[in-house]
Amino acid sequence: MKNTIKLFNIFLSILLFLFLIFFYSFFVSKREYKNVNIDVKRGTTFSQIYKNLKLNYGILDRIYLKLSGRNNLKIGVYRFDGKLSKYEVIRKIKRSEISGIRLTIPEGFTSKQVFERMNALGLGTEEEIKKNLAEIKFPYPHKDNNFEGYFYPETYIFAETVTTKEVLETVLKEFLRRFPPEKYPDKQKFYDNLKLASIVEAEVSDREDKPKVAGIFLKRLQIGMRLESDATLKYVLRRQAKSGELKANMSPYNSYRFSGLPPTPIGNPPYETFEAVENAEITDNLFFFTHDGKTYYSKTHEEHLQKRKESGQMK
Structure with missing residues (x-):
């Protein structure tokens, strides 16, 4: 019994000793930094941050980060200046105290x-x-x-x-x-799909509509029909085109006047829209329009005009 108590006391002493070491190294001990910038990107780990800041990344640090739920890193550039403990470093990142310039596209x-x-x-x-x-x-x-x-x-x-x-x-x-x-060996085909993706992105925002609208544009290209997308001329004018401009404007970006794709993309689409073009749903539909957040599809121009009247989009 005495030996058991003795072993237990030794065990508690070791735990207390380890805790005190951890507490001191984590909360008390500080390292001085002079305008040190750490760029946290996707995939950056705390072990990398510790290494860049010349900190020891021990097993107790890992346990603390896991138990405290503080192993999720916020992307950004962090500036460290002055004397900081490990805890203060982690708190700065946890609070997203980002130093730098944010560019959102x-x-x-x-x-x-x-x-x-x-x-x-x-x-x-x-x-x-x-x-x-x-x-x-x-x-x-x-x-x-x-x-x-x-x-x-x-x-x-x-x-x-x-x-x-x-x-x-x-x-x-x-x-x-x-x-x-390396995934897209045919660079011209890729570029054409990117052009189309930029048009689809400008026409519809709903994820479900993108492959359908992409299919309509692809079918028009296949049969030699003009794309007739208001978005292509809007790209040049930087405003909505008037009906007369769609007929008269001679810009190569006017898809009401010229067949085929525009000379370049008309914007910067996300991957999901490019993917919608690659997996386009080609059906019998040749026309579409969006009104009050809903997209309508038609096989013929007559059906297209009828739906525009019924929806209230055209008086």
């Missing part, structure tokens, strides 16, 4: 809109952006330095010292991560 944004947002954030003027784009090697078609379609919609966070070229490289690398060049 919404789905369907045009390159012009991306340039304007970058300029507003101090990430480069349009002139600087175009100059840097000319120096970037890119595996997909981009005639005349036109990168429309390749600015992948996502939220990017940069250090305040980031250069315009670094911003562009980061955004384009994200596109290549989503669309690896």
